Amino acid sequence: MALGIGLVLLLSVAAYGQENVQYQGTPLPLCDLNRGLRVSLPDWGCQRFISCDSDGLAFGPQDCGQGTLFNFEEQNCDFPYNFECPETNDSCKMRAVAGFCNNYTQCDNGQLVTLQCGEGTVFSNIKLGCEYPWDLSPEEKEYCNIDV
Structure with a gap:
């Protein structure tokens, strides 16, 4: 038994x-x-x-x-x-999808997943959250291919 x-x-x-x-x-x-x-x-x-x-x-x-x-x-x-998380797995970093920043990636239980920001917002790699496009830095706007 x-x-x-x-x-x-x-x-x-x-x-x-x-x-x-x-x-x-x-x-x-x-x-x-x-x-x-x-x-x-x-x-x-x-x-x-x-x-x-x-x-x-x-x-x-x-x-x-x-x-x-x-x-x-x-x-x-x-x-x-x-703060900055010293991630051991760089491919699983939370970040915007280049050129399509209304999407972003993050880790979920150790796996990379793609999520979408709410309507009219894009992901900020600096603030690590969804923001209005006009609130992004010039570098982020270029990364996202946004003309605002």
Whole structure:
């Protein structure tokens, strides 16, 4: 019976993948280097973080609220325009689609997805949010191919 339960548990973890891993006092090299701190999980674009205790054990992960990312320096979730996320996966960076800035890309559970701004707005790579085209910097207008 115990073997059957263990096999089901093992298959469940394999089926759901890495995004559903929970650390409850798990030794992790990342925590061994960051004892007593919170750290963002690699390849999640600062969207998720774990808490490391003084013994190097990991707890979590936790997700930042919508529109916020984990700020390591402040040790909390913050708006992305207040700091720069040192992303480990540059291809998963939040940014406007060049020439079509009403669309932008961002990480969702470690995967790059394309989203669309609301009507009449475009994505600002500086403010990391949707703005009216006339509020963009000259460089952003050129990147977006906008004449305003």
